C-alpha cells in the first residue's frame with residue numbers, strides 16, 4: 001500500500017474520531033473532568049474560535065491548524081509551535097485529555113496573534129529559484145544504448161533537455177534564479193549538485209525547487225516509457241540545518257524536521273504529478289507511462305526543497321533511443337517539464 005494511501009486513510013480515521021468527539025463531548029464535560037484545567041480549551045474549540053480547520057493525527061500526535069493557507073503545526077507534549085513551516089514559537093505544550101487535545105491560554109493567544117489580519121506584507125511562499133540537474137556528465141556517461149548505426153549516452157540526452165528547459169524558464173521567470181548544475185560535459189559530484197541548491201540564499205518565505213533529469217536503462221530491451229520520482233516520505237530528512245538548530249536549541253531540531261518533512265513531501269508529490277501529467281500530454285502518444293514513484297536517492301535527500309527526478313525514457317530500447325536522438329522529441333520533453341513546473345508554481349503561490 002502506498003504511503004499516500006496510508007496517510008489518506010489515517011486522515012480519514014482522524015476525521016471520524018474528531019466527529020465522534022464533537023458529537024459526544026461538550027466543553028463542559030472537558031472542564032468538569034479536571035477542575036484545575038478549567039482555563040485550558042480543547043484544540044477543537046480553539047479551531048472554531050479562530051475559524052481555522054484542524055487536523056490531528058493520534059498516531060504521530062501531531063496536529064495542524066489551517067486558515068487561509070497559513071498553517072500552525074503542533075504536537076502533544078511539545079512546547080513549540082511551527083508557524084507557516086518556518087517560525088518556531090515557544091508555547092506551553094498541548095496535552096492529550098481524555099477525549100481531546102487541550103491547550104493553554106498562552107498557546108491560544110499565540111495562534112490568535114498569528115491568525116490576526118495582517119496590515120502589511122503577506123506571508124505567501126514564492127519559488128525563488130529552480131535548480132535543474134542534468135544527471136551524470138563528463139567521466140560518467142550514465143546509461144548507454146548501442147544499436148546498429150548509432151550509440152546514445154544518457155548524459156547527452158539529459159543535458160539537451162536541461163538546456164531547453166532552462167531557456168524556457170529563464171524567459172518565463174526573468175526575476176527568478178534558474179540554475180543548471182552543469183552546463184557542459186562535466187561531472188559535478190552529487191554533493192556538489194546538492195550544495196549548489198542548498199547554498200541559494202533564501203528569505204523566510206522563499207522556496208527552491210529541484211529537478212533532476214535522467215534517462216533509463218534496462219536489461220530487457222523491450223522496456224520503455226517515462227516515470228517521475230519523488231522522495232520517499234518515510235525517509236527522515238534533515239531539513240533544519242545546524243545553524244537553525246543552534247538558534248532554536250538542539251532538542252527541538254528533530255521535532256521541527258518531522259513537522260517540515262511532511263509538507264516538503266506533499267509539495268514534491270504535487271510537483272511530480274504536474275510534470276507527469278504534462279509528459280502524458282506531450283509524449284504519451286510515443287512513450288508509455290510508467291507511473292509516479294517514491295525513492296530515496298542522494299541527489300534530493302539533502303536538498304531542503306520540493307524535489308523530483310524524471311526518467312524521460314529508456315536509452316536501451318531501440319525505438320525510444322531513436323526518439324531520444326531527435327531534437328524535436330527532446331524539445332517536447334523539455335516543454336512538458338516546463339509546463340509542469342509552471343503549473344506547480346501557480347499552485348504553490350496561489
Ligand SMILES: [Zn+2]
Pocket residue numbers: 135136142143154214215
Ligand atoms: Zn541516470
